[in-house]
Amino acid sequence: MNNSPEKQLLTVSPSPHMHSARTTAFVMLDVIIALLPLLIWACYVFGMRALTVTVVSVASCVLFELLYTLLLHKPISVGDLSAVVTGILLAYNLPVNIPLWMPVLGSFFAIVIVKMLFGGIGKNLVNPALAGRAFLMASFAAAMTVPAGIPALAKLGLFENVSNTEILTGATPLASVLIRDQYAGTYRTVLDMFIGNEAGVIGEVSALLILMGFVYLLARKVITWHIPVAFLGTVALLTFLLPGSGFERFDLVYTLSHLCSGGLMLGAVFMATDYVTCPITSKGRLIFGAGCGILTVIIRYFAGTEGVSYAILAMNLLVYYIDKITVPRPYGISKKKTTEKKLKEGAK
Amino acid sequence: MVDFLYSIFVFSRGEVILAYTFKGGTHLNEHKNTSKCPVTPISAPELVYIPMSQHIGLHCTPNVKPQDKVYKGQMIGEIDKGLGCPVHASVSGTVREIRSVNNAMGTPVVIENDFEDKISPDIHPFEKTIGETTPEEIVEVVRKAGISGMGGATFPTYAKISSAIGKADKLIVNCAECEPYITANHRLLLEHPEKVIGGIKILLKAFKLRRGIIAIENNKMDAVRAISKLNFDPEMITVCVMKTKYPQGDERQIIYALTGKELPAGKLPADLGCVIFNAETCAAIYNAFVTGMPLVERIVTVDGDCVGRPSNLLCPIGTPFSDLIRFCDGNPESVKTLISGGPMMGFAQWDIDAPVVKGTSAVLAMSRAYERKGHIQQSSCIRCGKCVANCPMHLVPREIYRYALKGDLENCEKFYATSCVECGTCSYNCPARLELTQYIRTAKSKIIEEKRAAAAKKAAFEREQAAKRALNEEKDKDKNQEKEEKTSE
Ligand code: SF4
Numbered sequence: 001m002n003n004s005p006e007k008q009l010l011t012v013s014p015s016p017h018m019h020s021a022r023t024t025a026f027v028m029l030d031v032i033i034a035l036l037p038l039l040i041w042a043c044y045v046f047g048m049r050a051l052t053v054t055v056v057s058v059a060s061c062v063l064f065e066l067l068y069t070l071l072l073h074k075p076i077s078v079g080d081l082s083a084v085v086t087g088i089l090l091a092y093n094l095p096v097n098i099p100l101w102m103p104v105l106g107s108f109f110a111i112v113i114v115k116m117l118f119g120g121i122g123k124n125l126v127n128p129a130l131a132g133r134a135f136l137m138a139s140f141a142a143a144m145t146v147p148a149g150i151p152a153l154a155k156l157g158l159f160e161n162v163s164n165t166e167i168l169t170g171a172t173p174l175a176s177v178l179i180r181d182q183y184a185g186t187y188r189t190v191l192d193m194f195i196g197n198e199a200g201v202i203g204e205v206s207a208l209l210i211l212m213g214f215v216y217l218l219a220r221k222v223i224t225w226h227i228p229v230a231f232l233g234t235v236a237l238l239t240f241l242l243p244g245s246g247f248e249r250f251d252l253v254y255t256l257s258h259l260c261s262g263g264l265m266l267g268a269v270f271m272a273t274d275y276v277t278c279p280i281t282s283k284g285r286l287i288f289g290a291g292c293g294i295l296t297v298i299i300r301y302f303a304g305t306e307g308v309s310y311a312i313l314a315m316n317l318l319v320y321y322i323d324k325i326t327v328p329r330p331y332g333i334s335k336k337k338t339t340e341k342k343l344k345e346g347a348k
Numbered sequence: 349m350v351d352f353l354y355s356i357f358v359f360s361r362g363e364v365i366l367a368y369t370f371k372g373g374t375h376l377n378e379h380k381n382t383s384k385c386p387v388t389p390i391s392a393p394e395l396v397y398i399p400m401s402q403h404i405g406l407h408c409t410p411n412v413k414p415q416d417k418v419y420k421g422q423m424i425g426e427i428d429k430g431l432g433c434p435v436h437a438s439v440s441g442t443v444r445e446i447r448s449v450n451n452a453m454g455t456p457v458v459i460e461n462d463f464e465d466k467i468s469p470d471i472h473p474f475e476k477t478i479g480e481t482t483p484e485e486i487v488e489v490v491r492k493a494g495i496s497g498m499g500g501a502t503f504p505t506y507a508k509i510s511s512a513i514g515k516a517d518k519l520i521v522n523c524a525e526c527e528p529y530i531t532a533n534h535r536l537l538l539e540h541p542e543k544v545i546g547g548i549k550i551l552l553k554a555f556k557l558r559r560g561i562i563a564i565e566n567n568k569m570d571a572v573r574a575i576s577k578l579n580f581d582p583e584m585i586t587v588c589v590m591k592t593k594y595p596q597g598d599e600r601q602i603i604y605a606l607t608g609k610e611l612p613a614g615k616l617p618a619d620l621g622c623v624i625f626n627a628e629t630c631a632a633i634y635n636a637f638v639t640g641m642p643l644v645e646r647i648v649t650v651d652g653d654c655v656g657r658p659s660n661l662l663c664p665i666g667t668p669f670s671d672l673i674r675f676c677d678g679n680p681e682s683v684k685t686l687i688s689g690g691p692m693m694g695f696a697q698w699d700i701d702a703p704v705v706k707g708t709s710a711v712l713a714m715s716r717a718y719e720r721k722g723h724i725q726q727s728s729c730i731r732c733g734k735c736v737a738n739c740p741m742h743l744v745p746r747e748i749y750r751y752a753l754k755g756d757l758e759n760c761e762k763f764y765a766t767s768c769v770e771c772g773t774c775s776y777n778c779p780a781r782l783e784l785t786q787y788i789r790t791a792k793s794k795i796i797e798e799k800r801a802a803a804a805k806k807a808a809f810e811r812e813q814a815a816k817r818a819l820n821e822e823k824d825k826d827k828n829q830e831k832e833e834k835t836s837e
């Protein structure tokens with residue numbers, strides 16, 4: 001109450017005066033932690049080259065972002081670690097024996113074209129890592145296919161040369177049923193596929209480790225359950241009720257083979273949940289997840305290739321509209337009022 | 349009993365309890381360092397500064413002059429007409445000056461303490477027993493005691509009572525205390541539950557109700573036990589445990605948790621039949637009846653990293669914050685940010701000597717280190733959706749923020765910026781550290797201002813139109829008369 005001029009005034013700032021400790025970098029660090037076990041497993045299955053590919057991809061992502069910000073005199077943003085996450089995810093979508101210049105090219109496309117040219121973090125329309133992968137796929141399809149006979153896999157007992165689609169149900173324990181990997185075209189037991197003893201790109205093979213990452217991210221409240229559950233649930237439901245040609249209905253093994261094969265788990269847990277390119281409301285996330293699931297199954301059935309990444313990319317483009325139709329009803333505003341408002345807007 | 353309940357099971361210290369809660373909100377780092385610190389009365393300082401406006405409503409006019417002798421409890425500022433609470437001296441002594449500074453809290457009356465604690469002769473307990481008291485008498489006693497909401501909103505309590513009489517069918521006493529750090533209500537319930545319950549009884553009488561609800565968060569189970577140990581009619585008072593989550597103490601969220609109803613935008617709790625009082629307000633009402641002493645002191649939690657010994661203090665209204673900090677082994681010099689109230693909704697003060705007022709539930713003295721920790725570099729929104737998931741009003745803070753940045757008020761309104769209660773949850777959780785609450789608050793007040801201006805304009809226009817019409821009618825009449833005259837000629 002003393003207004004003497006020599007008195008030192010304190011800083012005032014608007015409330016709240018307290019913030020949670022979790023910053024963007026913190027969140028990204030959690031994602032990286034959840035992704036690391038997959039890398040260790042990949043090194044075990046595919047050899048150390050998995051690590052090399054990942055390091056090259058991460059380094060080039062970070063470098064491209066740094067160079068871009070330096071050259072254009074923008075604030076340096078690599079500190080938020082999102083480029084690291086993009087790099088890891090891109091590498092996880094590549095086969096282990098890919099020539100090393102390809103991840104560099106993919107990183108350039110992902111970071112410079114897809115992310116930075118749109119305005120940097122938070123502004124890109126589609127998932128950079130997936131876009132990078134799609135770009136490489138479109139340009140160098142041959143190098144991007146997963147070879148079935150990677151030597152490292154042989155030591156783990158890869159079932160080659162199983163020619164017929166022996167899908168057995170009934171008394172046979174799940175673990176010993178041979179099923180066809182929907183993507184790699186090889187034959188594995190469900191248990192092998194679940195644990196990750198199969199062919200595939202670097203990060204997608206172990207459903208188990210991916211699910212553990214999911215649990216970690218949930219526990220740390222980094223992501224919500226909506227997208228992965230809606231995504232996986234839709235795929236499970238569709239494959240259970242309406243299996244592809246040549247398979248019977250209500251076949252649990254068939255459903256599981258879809259869930260555990262290809263990039264579905266990785267896509268549902270780590271790619272579709274990318275903050276920037278998924279809807280912000282929980283209702284929107286459910287719609288988004290379900291849409292991804294439907295598209296994935298359609299592509300798998302009718303195009304005969306893995307559809308997860310294209311499904312996610314396609315849904316990414318719809319996020320703007322999903323966000324628009326899923327604005328939640330605020331507390332204390334009746335439904336009638338919100339619809340009236342919408343009608344009025346429509347009339348305008 | 350309570351009608352529909354939005355409740356869940358929570359675990360708290362080995363117990364499983366069914367707790368009421370609401371949708372949205374977030375669990376904050378509680379920092380309840382002072383929950384074990386008994387309330388210590390502090391002696392009044394040499395000078396107290398008593399602002400003339402410590403409540404929502406009109407400023408009081410001082411009825412004392414410099415050099416006047418005043419007693420403790422004597423009314424020194426009054427309101428003739430309109431909404432407002434009288435202000436009383438919190439110490440006995442001499443009026444030193446009436447400052448001319450005019451800030452939001454009005455002119456402060458400075459009283460020099462004579463340390464004799466002479467109590468005003470006008471002060472005596474209320475003569476009648478509760479049974480014989482009429483609601484009007486209760487309103488009058490509460491008004492004279494200068495009681496305003498002590499949770500921080502500072503709405504004059506007598507006005508709240510009298511406007512809700514006849515409408516209220518549910519009396520809720522808010523002991524949620526969901527803001528971090530503050531434990532003033534918690535300690536009050538532990539040490540003097542009988543005061544709160546006494547206050548509730550008086551309020552029940554005013555509303556002619558049978559049952560009151562004490563709503564309390566589950567981080568204060570010891571207080572729940574302290575209340576249930578008291579001897580009172582269990583039919584009369586129900587204790588409802590709510591899940592510890594911010595902002596559970598907001599009226600709207602309490603109503604939702606306990607009744608399952610949403611308070612429609614722009615309505616008062618009384619329109620839903622609810623009337624909500626802060627626990628310390630109840631105790632103040634009880635004091636006003638039992639001792640006759642008006643509201644001249646309150647419990648303040650003093651905490652923050654500049655304070656050596658976080659405490660709960662019973663301080664006379666008008667004590668400068670710097671005295672409290674010194675009393676708690678803190679160094680006022682090291683303070684960089686001083687918050688009156690909780691860290692989520694409290695106000696930063698620019699003056700270390702700002703006085704304790706009726707609405708001050710806490711004083712938090714923070715150093716620069718705290719500030720740095722709080723304000724890490726901003727990045728752009730990463731669309732994480734946390735602000736949407738946690739907004740207790742179910743808004744989309746990110747969108748309002750975006751439009752507010754552009755100054756696009758129309759779109760802010762489309763996203764219901766005016767429903768925001770400024771709780772700060774969105775800013776707290778934003779990993780990009782965007783000042784969401786700040787921008788939404790500005791947009792909201794601009795929208796409200798614009799609406800008011802538009803309404804005023806419309807009213808003025810209508811008045812003008814009406815005047816014109818009247819004029820025209822008169823002219824017409826004149827013309828008609830002229831015509832008539834002509835024809836008659
Ligand atoms: S400050 Fe407003 S917008 Fe932000 S969480 Fe609170 S009510 Fe929602």
Ligand code: SF4
Pocket residue numbers: 280728729730731732733734735736745746774777778779780781782784
């Ligand atoms: S919390 Fe912050 S970063 Fe997340 S969506 Fe809201 S504004 Fe964006």
